[in-house]
Amino acid sequence: MSAPQRATLEAAPARADVRRNRRRLLDAARAAFTEGGVDAPPSEIARRAGVGVGTLYRHFPDRASLVDAVLGDRYDTLRDEADRLLDACATSGAFAALTTWLDLFACHLALFQGMADSLRPTLLEPAVDAARGCDAMLAAWDRLFTRAQQSGAIRRDARPRDILRAVNALRWATQGTPTATQEADRLRALLLDGLRYQHTDGIRAGR
Amino acid sequence: MSAPQRATLEAAPARADVRRNRRRLLDAARAAFTEGGVDAPPSEIARRAGVGVGTLYRHFPDRASLVDAVLGDRYDTLRDEADRLLDACATSGAFAALTTWLDLFACHLALFQGMADSLRPTLLEPAVDAARGCDAMLAAWDRLFTRAQQSGAIRRDARPRDILRAVNALRWATQGTPTATQEADRLRALLLDGLRYQHTDGIRAGR
DNA sequence: ACCTGAACACCGTTCAAGT
DNA sequence: ACCTGAACACCGTTCAAGT
Numbered sequence: 243m244s245a246p247q248r249a250t251l252e253a254a255p256a257r258a259d260v261r262r263n264r265r266r267l268l269d270a271a272r273a274a275f276t277e278g279g280v281d282a283p284p285s286e287i288a289r290r291a292g293v294g295v296g297t298l299y300r301h302f303p304d305r306a307s308l309v310d311a312v313l314g315d316r317y318d319t320l321r322d323e324a325d326r327l328l329d330a331c332a333t334s335g336a337f338a339a340l341t342t343w344l345d346l347f348a349c350h351l352a353l354f355q356g357m358a359d360s361l362r363p364t365l366l367e368p369a370v371d372a373a374r375g376c377d378a379m380l381a382a383w384d385r386l387f388t389r390a391q392q393s394g395a396i397r398r399d400a401r402p403r404d405i406l407r408a409v410n411a412l413r414w415a416t417q418g419t420p421t422a423t424q425e426a427d428r429l430r431a432l433l434l435d436g437l438r439y440q441h442t443d444g445i446r447a448g449r
Numbered sequence: 450m451s452a453p454q455r456a457t458l459e460a461a462p463a464r465a466d467v468r469r470n471r472r473r474l475l476d477a478a479r480a481a482f483t484e485g486g487v488d489a490p491p492s493e494i495a496r497r498a499g500v501g502v503g504t505l506y507r508h509f510p511d512r513a514s515l516v517d518a519v520l521g522d523r524y525d526t527l528r529d530e531a532d533r534l535l536d537a538c539a540t541s542g543a544f545a546a547l548t549t550w551l552d553l554f555a556c557h558l559a560l561f562q563g564m565a566d567s568l569r570p571t572l573l574e575p576a577v578d579a580a581r582g583c584d585a586m587l588a589a590w591d592r593l594f595t596r597a598q599q600s601g602a603i604r605r606d607a608r609p610r611d612i613l614r615a616v617n618a619l620r621w622a623t624q625g626t627p628t629a630t631q632e633a634d635r636l637r638a639l640l641l642d643g644l645r646y647q648h649t650d651g652i653r654a655g656r
Numbered sequence: 657a658c659c660t661g662a663a664c665a666c667c668g669t670t671c672a673a674g675t
Numbered sequence: 676a677c678c679t680g681a682a683c684a685c686c687g688t689t690c691a692a693g694t
Contacts, residue, residue: 260677284668294679299669366626400639407622408636415618419573429615432607436643467658491687501660506688 264301266291271312279355280309309360310374313353317376320346324382328389336390341434343386344409348430351413352423358414365407380406396437408433471508473498478519486562487516516567517581520560524583527553531589535596543597548641550593551616555637558620559630565621572614587613603644615640 270290274282287308288295302308323346327339351357363370373380380403387402409430416425477497481489494515495502509515530553534546558564570577580587587610594609619636623629 257676263678295668296670296680297678300677362622363625365622370625404632404636404639408619408639411618411622411636412615414621415569415572415614418570418577425611429611429618432611432615432643433640434643435646436639436641439642439646464657470659502687503661503689504659507658 263291263293263297266293267298267301267308268312271308275309275312275354280305280360281356306360306371306374313375316350316353317379320350320376321379321382324379324386328382328386331386331389331393335395336386336393337395337438339386340390340396343383344405344430344434347383347406348409348413348423348426351410352426355417358410358417361410362407362414365403365410367403397439400437405433405437470498470500470504473500474505474508474515475519478515482516482519482561487512487567488563513567513578513581520582523557523560524586527557527583528586528589531586531593535589535593538593538596538600542602543593543600544602544645546593547597547603550590551612551637551641554590554613555616555620555630555633558617559633562624565617565624568617569614569621572610572617574610604646607644612640612644 267287270287271282274287274290278286284295284298288298291298298308302311320343324343327343331339351361364374364376383406384402387396387405390396391398391400412429412433413422413426415429416422419425474494477494478489481494481497485493491502491505495505498505505515509518527550531550534550538546558568571581571583590613591609594603594612597603598605598607616637619640620629620633622636623632626632
């Protein structure tokens, strides 16, 4: 009864000026995020958009919803890439598919300053956040990861969500430095070598 | 001329009530950190200590100095442990020494909530913070790490500071969950396997 | 000298008034 | 319905007044 109405309202707001405000807010937020990271002050975003702060809060009740709206269909794209790479496993190998996708994921994390912090609760298990439109992506990653395990490309005693959390964390570790991306890549390569390390003696690393 | 005076003043404040206030502030801060993490509000710390907020700021101008004061000689202890383990390399092996020390480091990071965030700038290179009394520890870690590289226990294309940043980040990734320590241990073990992974074909992991 | 806590500055969010 | 921005709540820091 009310479900279709809500869907319609969310998809296409009634008035033209409301759509225009939403568009302006998204553009302003993207610009502010690019310059100051996802923690850019609401007042600045509203000022850039030429609207009052109240309008910002009316359109996007909390920061997560604003960030997600700016991100748009990025998570869908990442899911599609994961599915595409799953098909490519047969020819290119499961490990290559894994690292290729994680490069894309790392690139996504580097979009704005503060993305790693923003995503941390979402990647926890059980997730603290309601999943922010990235459920499908996470599921696709799980499939890709499981395939790599089944093909013997990576060790079996690792969990898919762990790796995402770790990649996110390694990005966080280097943020704010001029060579952040380069250093995060290096740390990720190290982690991935650990992931494909095959134990020959049954002894766990560490203690 | 003025250096000895300053040292004397820092070591033993003139008045008894000043020493008492400092002691109370440290006890209160430790308690507040334990309950609410290192970001515990100054007002709460002052209230617990039974002093005004101004007294807190007089004794500890910024939060980093308060955290470091509460930490006390922990960094010296960690440095001593690193030196001790350096001597033990001959008998127990360099890799075991490395992982043992990193376990201690990880344990240190778990002392209070928010420790990872607090330490991140300090572990950057070039360090953003003035080194917070952990220079000696970092130097000792460098020695332990170099020894492990020379003995062939770990790969040569890794940097000591990288690993510390990564271990810090992996702790950050799991903080706030009931099984944070356990999960951080698991991720660290993965990273360490990557660290001792010896390339047999010259091909780097990932692209 | 040192301590106090009101005052100040700042920032995120809400909501009464206006269109 | 939606928009505005002053008002509110909150929190970290400072500093004039007091001891």
